[in-house]
């Protein structure tokens with residue numbers, strides 16, 4: 001498994017692009033997913049692991065071309081073990097439906113897999129400990145585009161500083177080989193001062209959909 005991870009990052013599974021890894025079978029990929037899920041379920045590599053109810057691994061189609069990355073689980077996610085099931089998640093899912101996003105094309109994950117204390121921004125040591133899991137998921141998924149939900153994932157995945165989402169949402173930058181679209185976190189959009197940005201959020205999602213068509 002570790003061996004697979006440290007092979008090349010940007011393998012394309014559709015067979016259209018030559019890769020020295022194209023001998024890896026679907027079974028290998030499934031086994032890598034299972035191993036990764038198992039590792040996360042046992043992980044206590046940072047403090048958040050000591051208090052979580054459930055790690056939130058991520059969910060969606062393992063061949064998704066569009067991957068959403070949020071910050072970390074909230075209370076409802078911690079309780080259920082599923083990403084984006086709280087109020088903000090319901091808004092995200094509603095917008096995805098309204099924009100005609102095919103659920104079979106998406107995968108949803110977070111920067112950290114266990115709930116940050118008091119919903120704080122994930123601490124640096126937690127991000128460092130947890131990010132390799134997300135990287136491994138991305139390597140398996142090989143999405144056509146990643147959508148960073150909010151400033152925290154936008155900053156971490158782009159490596160840029162001082163991102164201001166209200167000004168820069170809709171901009172496409174990169175996370176390694178993957179295009180990365182910056183947009184709002186739905187938890188901002190459910191606040192009174194965020195509601196007016198919902199149409200912009202929908203536009204951003206449409207932009208991501210255009211990108212994968």
Ligand code: SF4
Pocket residue numbers: 040043044045046047048049050055112113114115126129130
């Ligand atoms: S947040 Fe990530 S690194 Fe920290 S305990 Fe949970 S799975 Fe492990």
